[in-house]
Amino acid sequence: MKNIRRILSSSVSKRFISNLAPNLQAVSMTPPPTMTGNTNISEVIVRDISTEAAVQVSVIKDGKVCMNLSRDKQEALAKTFARVRKKWKLAETDTCEIRDPGSTTGLDESTVTNGEGFAGGPPGRILALGDMQFPIRINPPAVVSVRLGNWPLVGLPQMATVQVEFANPEKTMWKWLLFDVDMDSDDEDGYTEVRLI
Numbered sequence: 001m002k003n004i005r006r007i008l009s010s011s012v013s014k015r016f017i018s019n020l021a022p023n024l025q026a027v028s029m030t031p032p033p034t035m036t037g038n039t040n041i042s043e044v045i046v047r048d049i050s051t052e053a054a055v056q057v058s059v060i061k062d063g064k065v066c067m068n069l070s071r072d073k074q075e076a077l078a079k080t081f082a083r084v085r086k087k088w089k090l091a092e093t094d095t096c097e098i099r100d101p102g103s104t105t106g107l108d109e110s111t112v113t114n115g116e117g118f119a120g121g122p123p124g125r126i127l128a129l130g131d132m133q134f135p136i137r138i139n140p141p142a143v144v145s146v147r148l149g150n151w152p153l154v155g156l157p158q159m160a161t162v163q164v165e166f167a168n169p170e171k172t173m174w175k176w177l178l179f180d181v182d183m184d185s186d187d188e189d190g191y192t193e194v195r196l197i
Contacts, residue, residue, distance in 0.1 A: 044127045044136045047165075048073075048119035055118050059127070059134060073115030077107065080114055088129055095128045098136070141167035 040062045047056035053074075059067040067087055071080050081096045090096055097106025098117045101124035107117055119138050127134045144163040152158055162169055 042132070042134055044118075044134045045140060046118045046136060046138045047142075048115070048139060055114050057118055059129075061132075061134075071114040071118075073113060073119075075114050077109035077112050077114060077117045081109055084129065090130055094130045096130075097128050099126050099128055101125065139166040141165070141172075 042061045042063075045058045045060065047058075053072060054070045055073050057067075057069040057071065058065050059069075067084070069080065069083070077098065084090075085092075085094070085096050088096075095106075097109065098112075099106050101122060106128065107121075109117075118136065123138075125136045127136055142165045144165050145161075146163075147161045148158050160174075162172075162174075164172060
């Protein structure tokens with residue numbers, strides 16, 4: 001039997017969608033501009049909420065989250081970079097820094113805080129780790145939760161309760177799609193093909 005699923009068609013990272021409620025699985029979406037044609041994206045996702053004391057940092061390498069950090073915004077970058085160096089097994093001579101767009105030198109890690117380094121400054125900053133460079137994305141739109149009623153029944157319309165972050169729920173585009181479990185989900189572009197009802 002085919003299942004009806006409700007999914008996003010707006011620009012939301014695939015990793016945020018994969019954490020939806022167990023009874024609701026996202027099977028397709030329009031990728032954000034940074035992912036178009038590249039399912040092996042490497043970037044840094046920063047979640048910065050003004051009322052929270054910590055900044056959340058996720059380093060994504062080849063489409064997989066390889067490091068999550070929750071660091072005090074007022075703490076110097078030097079302390080955070082010491083942890084990052086250990087995790088990435090970087091030598092003291094290897095590059096571990098945040099750079100402004102077009103710059104070849106990093107921010108002063110002893111005076112710049114985590115809040116200023118990861119979430120402040122001009123758009124286009126990068127995190128350089130060894131010979132790799134990760135663009136920093138601050139507060140991309142994210143789906144926090146999607147819930148259906150307790151007893152979904154055939155023929156009974158369902159209204160999903162949705163919570164998004166860094167997006168306007170009224171302006172988020174949603175589509176009802178028909179998901180066929182027999183369809184190939186390993187397409188070369190990394191997205192499952194779906195049909196509109």
